Amino acid sequence: MSKNVALNKWVEEVASLTTPDKIYWCDGSTEERERLINETVKNGSGVRLNPQLRPGSVLFRSDPSDVARVEDRTFICTSLQEEAGPTNNWMHPEEMKAILNDLFKGSMKGRTMYVIPFCMGPVDSPMSMFAVQLTDSPYVVINMGIMTRMGDVALQKIEEGADFIKCLHGLGYPLEEGQQDVPWPCAPMEKKYISHFPETREIISFGSGYGGNALLGKKCLALRIGSSIAREEGWLAEHMLILKLTNPEGEVFYICGAFPSATGKTNLAMIQPTLPGWKAETVGDDIAWMHFDEDGRLYAINPEAGFFGVASGTSSDSNPNAMASVSHNTVFTNVALTDEGDVWWEDIDGPVPDHLIDWQGNDWNKGDASKPAHPNGRFTVAASQCPSIADNWEDPRGVPIDAILVGGRRPSTVPLVNESFDWNHGIFLGSVLGSEVTAAVISDKIGQVRRDPFAMLPFSGYNIGDYLLHWLEMAKESTEDKLPKIYSVNWFRKDSENDFLWPGFGDNSRVLEWITRRLKGEVEAVETPIGLLPKEEDLRLEGLDLKEGAMKALLEVDPEAWKAELASIKEHYKMYDRLPEELAQQLKALEERLNSA
Numbered sequence: 001m002s003k004n005v006a007l008n009k010w011v012e013e014v015a016s017l018t019t020p021d022k023i024y025w026c027d028g029s030t031e032e033r034e035r036l037i038n039e040t041v042k043n044g045s046g047v048r049l050n051p052q053l054r055p056g057s058v059l060f061r062s063d064p065s066d067v068a069r070v071e072d073r074t075f076i077c078t079s080l081q082e083e084a085g086p087t088n089n090w091m092h093p094e095e096m097k098a099i100l101n102d103l104f105k106g107s108m109k110g111r112t113m114y115v116i117p118f119c120m121g122p123v124d125s126p127m128s129m130f131a132v133q134l135t136d137s138p139y140v141v142i143n144m145g146i147m148t149r150m151g152d153v154a155l156q157k158i159e160e161g162a163d164f165i166k167c168l169h170g171l172g173y174p175l176e177e178g179q180q181d182v183p184w185p186c187a188p189m190e191k192k193y194i195s196h197f198p199e200t201r202e203i204i205s206f207g208s209g210y211g212g213n214a215l216l217g218k219k220c221l222a223l224r225i226g227s228s229i230a231r232e233e234g235w236l237a238e239h240m241l242i243l244k245l246t247n248p249e250g251e252v253f254y255i256c257g258a259f260p261s262a263t264g265k266t267n268l269a270m271i272q273p274t275l276p277g278w279k280a281e282t283v284g285d286d287i288a289w290m291h292f293d294e295d296g297r298l299y300a301i302n303p304e305a306g307f308f309g310v311a312s313g314t315s316s317d318s319n320p321n322a323m324a325s326v327s328h329n330t331v332f333t334n335v336a337l338t339d340e341g342d343v344w345w346e347d348i349d350g351p352v353p354d355h356l357i358d359w360q361g362n363d364w365n366k367g368d369a370s371k372p373a374h375p376n377g378r379f380t381v382a383a384s385q386c387p388s389i390a391d392n393w394e395d396p397r398g399v400p401i402d403a404i405l406v407g408g409r410r411p412s413t414v415p416l417v418n419e420s421f422d423w424n425h426g427i428f429l430g431s432v433l434g435s436e437v438t439a440a441v442i443s444d445k446i447g448q449v450r451r452d453p454f455a456m457l458p459f460s461g462y463n464i465g466d467y468l469l470h471w472l473e474m475a476k477e478s479t480e481d482k483l484p485k486i487y488s489v490n491w492f493r494k495d496s497e498n499d500f501l502w503p504g505f506g507d508n509s510r511v512l513e514w515i516t517r518r519l520k521g522e523v524e525a526v527e528t529p530i531g532l533l534p535k536e537e538d539l540r541l542e543g544l545d546l547k548e549g550a551m552k553a554l555l556e557v558d559p560e561a562w563k564a565e566l567a568s569i570k571e572h573y574k575m576y577d578r579l580p581e582e583l584a585q586q587l588k589a590l591e592e593r594l595n596s597a
């Protein structure tokens, strides 16, 4: 029980519907986390890793049907369908609540219902939000304890009267008397519902125990409900990393960036610059909440307290800071287990072991065709364990943003870096952000561009056209000289032999360096029909071993390719039922510039 009457009432209501055997209020202590991990190990759902190799760490293996966010089962429930817009699944709130009420009835039988008070953002920040998640999953409690400020710190504020968002989560796998549990309880796909109620600011998730479906502070609260609140209140809840960059002269720049999945977002958030004397520090790797302050500048906080990163592909080469972060006190999900009791995944340091236990708990021998770690296998780790975490990452005021990057995976057409002419042109660049569909995704659209405006397509809690209008209107909160500058970046351009033209990773600091000199007005850009590009001689390329002609190709604006791009953007804009007029104007202006070039 708490001292908040409304909270107690809600907990009691949910308990009388779901009928758990016990109710447990989480305090967020280290002892509590250790106790819960030990319980999961004892009941066979968690595997303790070798304390000599990976102290304080545990591995979980999910049900094969529950391995990722399920967009098809994710709903925005508003009174009117057009408020959810053309890109979200929609259901009327009353209809959804009736379905969920039936599903939740008795669904926690034989289990403990955990009450998780939590805070998104530093507890003392005016930008932060409080919430309470009810769940019957100890795995969720353990992860929420890493990803959020969880337990007594949050409950105290809620008891003092802070508003809280109700987040209800259930696995949908009750246990009858004497019934043996399974390692990863969940409900079948057709019973999974990840539902959001922006009008009443509630989240109800049923049937999945995995990641974004179940750790409700992340995508559900910080992005979907968050973006809807942000529109109402005049701020931005974005799918963006936040990076602190210091040049050799000691000048500091804060850059945030929207990147769709599989474009190296966490790697960029933890970049180790190859340019001598430059320092990069991490403020956030996935989500930014941003408000204009009284000084007219845009300030960002990272609402999360940890990283839920993709393990596959992470190594000391691609992301040494992530590798160091997960050396201890880490929860791993769906990666492989070595005979020594450590974890393994694709491209991790060292040779491929002869034998592993794969993510489904089966023997795996070198040469077997299957992948031992799931490609969406994850690590959950506290941000404070990251060697590159910025000393001021929890500043309650946030950090002042100088530049916003939007970057996709584009083998052709889009140059290495392109500065927008102004704010509205930057929003246009964000609205057409996209990645080429590769063979990594099962799709009949290989080679086509999948557009993902500001990487928010799966995460906007309201109509995507209104979302872009909100970005356009935010400019009124400031003046052109104080607004962050917006840049499109593309680390993935390829040549005719299908080789990458740009080395990426730490060498992306060379692009960031040019951006900082543009911010200071130190360097001129080349005006092109698509935006402002660097002169080749203004990019610091010393020590790079680029292919002949690579820079020319990386900075090329091919009129034919851009005409095809125009057609593709027009096609994309057709899906909007509420395309802001300003974006239609931007498209027209681009066409005119291309035609007169």
Ligand code: O2Y
Binding pocket: 067, 068, 069, 210, 211, 212, 213, 261, 286, 308, 309, 376
């Ligand atoms: O599959 C999931 O549930 C995780 S999705 C995710 C996790 C961390 C950061 N970003 C994402 C994403 O889908 O953008």
Ligand code: MN
Binding pocket: 239, 286
């Ligand atoms: Mn993300």
